[in-house]
Amino acid sequence: MDDISTDSLLIVLAVLICLSAFFSGTETAMMSLNRYRLRHLSQQGHKGASRAEQLLERPDRLIGLILIGNNIVNLAAASLATIVCQRWFGAWGPAVATGALTFIVLIFAEVTPKTLAALYPEKLAYPNSLVLRPLMTLFYPLVWLVNSISNALLSIVGVRPLHGDGDDLSADELRSVLNEASAMIPRRHREMLVSILDLEKVTVEDVMVPRNELYAIDINDDFKTMMKQLTHSPHSKVLLYRGNIDDVVGFLHLSDLLRLMTRDQEVSDKATLLREVREIYYVPEGTPLNVQLLKFQRAKERLGLVVDEYGDIQGLVSLEDILEEIVGDFTTGLQPAVSDEINRNEDGSFDVDASINIRDMNREMNWKFPTDGPKTLNGLVVETLEEIPAVHTRLTIGDYQIEVLEANESVVTTVRVIQLK
Structure with a gap:
């Protein structure tokens, strides 16, 4: 050169x-x-x-x-x-x-x-x-x-270049992607998408109406008492049982009752009423919500009774309960709004109905009480203390101090929650 x-x-x-x-x-x-x-x-x-x-x-x-x-x-x-x-x-x-x-x-x-x-x-x-x-x-x-x-x-050395891990995302990785996509996806939509992913981590027991809160009617009551309970029902579908809640008869749709009353002017006896009862759809306890959502769709059902391995009724789960896990609470529902069970005090503490569902409370208040054990705040307090506590008993769970305000021999009814951090 x-x-x-x-x-x-x-x-x-x-x-x-x-x-x-x-x-x-x-x-x-x-x-x-x-x-x-x-x-x-x-x-x-x-x-x-x-x-x-x-x-x-x-x-x-x-x-x-x-x-x-x-x-x-x-x-x-x-x-x-x-x-x-x-x-x-x-x-x-x-x-x-x-x-x-x-x-x-x-x-x-x-x-x-x-x-x-x-x-x-x-x-x-x-x-x-x-x-x-x-x-x-x-x-x-x-x-x-x-x-x-x-x-x-x-x-x-055992590496196959043509068979790498690929671009598939796990549920946790997709959840991270959604959480980091704040500039591209509105916060409300992002929360809904993450909630869909979380359905597999939540079971029907976490969202069901517990057994002791079910609105149900005993068909052994006299006919007038039954009709009065039906006409005052807060729900469009009422559970009927015979003597004991575990001996369920079925659901009665109030629309069917209205149709009978419109056609016959009045419903005269139990037999006429019971002919309108629909069969029960049973849901095994422990069923993940994503699985139950598909089962509701395939069975064309909206309500199911949750039963344990012995067939005993544990509560009631509805399609609405599952949808609320995705989109948040609706204006009406089988359970009262969480805010009705939580009252804020002037000193920043909160008086809470201890029967509240922990998941609902966490979501409403942005708290972080553990959800992998008992479903209610009462259950969490009792499990932590390993006994039914006396009034004014205090305990600390995570970043929260809890004081028992009201309790009886079998259950804690009201507590005061103070957030420490």
Whole structure:
């Protein structure tokens, strides 16, 4: 290259450094792309995203191509820098070339383009894929050879490059993605999506109306008493039982009762009434809400009685209870609103009905009482103390101090909660 001017060599050297920056930045940009956004844009017909997605189908080939290109230009740049520096510094040329080129490549061909690519991957990856596609075709034999050797070495240590973990997300990873998507998804929608994911962690016992709070009518009562209870029912479906709540007869829809009264002017006896009773749909305790939601859909049911392994009734769960876990409380329901069971005092403490469901209380007050044990606050207090406490007994659970305000021989009825932190 003695007949080529130094100025020409410097121009070629500058071009090679730019090419090195191109390959370095492109590598970082392609590997930094959000694969889910990339897939979405590709499905929407974005040409740059489609090219990038095709290249990323075989990341081993893409990396091989980029590194081949980067090494070629870097070696060529090193050779030219050595020639130029020998002309300028004589015997010291190689040493000067090594130091100077290392600094220049590090700043202008590595750190700067890679930082830029990490910050704006789409702006670099999509247009740069226009260059990578023909380069992949041009250098394919060399890329195939390099990848074959590399993959063979990886297989020796038990790594299979073509069978990586992929882009599948677990439920916990998807939950993290949703929590971090605050700028893209409204908070209320994000909470609903996370609640859907959490359904598998919640069982029917967590949301059911407990046995002792069921509104039910004993068919052994006299007919007038039954009719009075039915006409004053706060619910559109009433549970009927015979003598004991475990001996259930079925549900009576008040719409059926109204139809009878409209047709016959009045319902004269129990037999007429009982002919309108519908069969019970039973739900095993421990059923996750996501499973029960599908079962309600397939069975075309909206209500079910939760039973334990012995067939004893534990409570009642409705489709509305499950939907409230996703969208929050409705204006009406089988249970009173949580706020009716919690009263704020002037000193910042709260008087709470101890029969409250802990999950409902946590959601309403943004508290963090444990939910992996007892379902009610009364149950949590009793389990913690291992006895029915006396009035004014105090205990600390997590970041909360609890004082028993009212209790009887079998249950804690009212407590005062003070948040310590």
